[in-house]
Amino acid sequence: MQHFKIIFIVTVSLLHITNSCMNEDNTKDNQIKNKSNEKKIKDLESVNKNKEQKELESVNKNEEQKDNKYVIESIVDIQSLNSKIKIDLKYATTDNFMKIKLYNSINRAYLQKDVAKRLSACQEYLETINPNYSLLVYDAIRPVSVQQKMWDALDSIPPDERSKFVSNPQNRSNHNFGAAIDLTICDENNKPLDMGAGFDDIRKIAYPSYEDFYLKTGELKQSQLENRKLLRKVMKSQGFENITTEWWHFNACSRKDAIKKYSLLMYENQISTTNE
Numbered sequence: 001m002q003h004f005k006i007i008f009i010v011t012v013s014l015l016h017i018t019n020s021c022m023n024e025d026n027t028k029d030n031q032i033k034n035k036s037n038e039k040k041i042k043d044l045e046s047v048n049k050n051k052e053q054k055e056l057e058s059v060n061k062n063e064e065q066k067d068n069k070y071v072i073e074s075i076v077d078i079q080s081l082n083s084k085i086k087i088d089l090k091y092a093t094t095d096n097f098m099k100i101k102l103y104n105s106i107n108r109a110y111l112q113k114d115v116a117k118r119l120s121a122c123q124e125y126l127e128t129i130n131p132n133y134s135l136l137v138y139d140a141i142r143p144v145s146v147q148q149k150m151w152d153a154l155d156s157i158p159p160d161e162r163s164k165f166v167s168n169p170q171n172r173s174n175h176n177f178g179a180a181i182d183l184t185i186c187d188e189n190n191k192p193l194d195m196g197a198g199f200d201d202i203r204k205i206a207y208p209s210y211e212d213f214y215l216k217t218g219e220l221k222q223s224q225l226e227n228r229k230l231l232r233k234v235m236k237s238q239g240f241e242n243i244t245t246e247w248w249h250f251n252a253c254s255r256k257d258a259i260k261k262y263s264l265l266m267y268e269n270q271i272s273t274t275n276e
């Protein structure tokens, strides 16, 4: 009996050791697998990054080959499609975050024709909700040259931080293609609705992603949030997407699609005066 007991204990111990070795092996295996997966993901990310970089480089090259007098025919003055849409182009005045007039000749809001049509439909939808309300556009198409001016003016901020406030002109912005709009809603007296933060306000209270937080602290009022929600509802009715950091900015499509579909505005003089 004693003999059996010893054999039993030895067997159980051996089994235990084997099991824990196997567990350890499994853990090691998993760690190796995880590491190899991480490497694969990193490799994939770097391949994608290189691909994106190459795409951008080729777009840049094409642009360089174009004469800067090349006029973009596909854009329209949005008020020529719908005169009820109001404009207050902040970069055509000194009333902007840089406090200087950035546009020399642009004094109307231009978008790609199909984007402008969608915006016009948004205005019509807004009127069905409140006939006294209008869309008020702060910025539409914006040349790369002006994007560069904004970027250079903020040169005291490191590039990584800077891109939170202004898109790196090298990477382009949907605005450069006439595929993004900065706007709000105004009443019949042209008074913008209270959104709890102004246009180009870089504080987090302007971030749609922080609305719940500021609602809780009481810094953002429910009525202000309702106004933002109304703007988003109207814009989303035509497929415009908002971003997480600016309540006023809406994209008509992704940047990749904009690069594929639309001509890029490098300079202000690429806008035809016959459009005006």
Ligand SMILES: [Zn+2]
Pocket (backbone or CB within 6 Å): 175, 180, 181, 182, 248, 249, 250
């Ligand atoms: Zn914008």
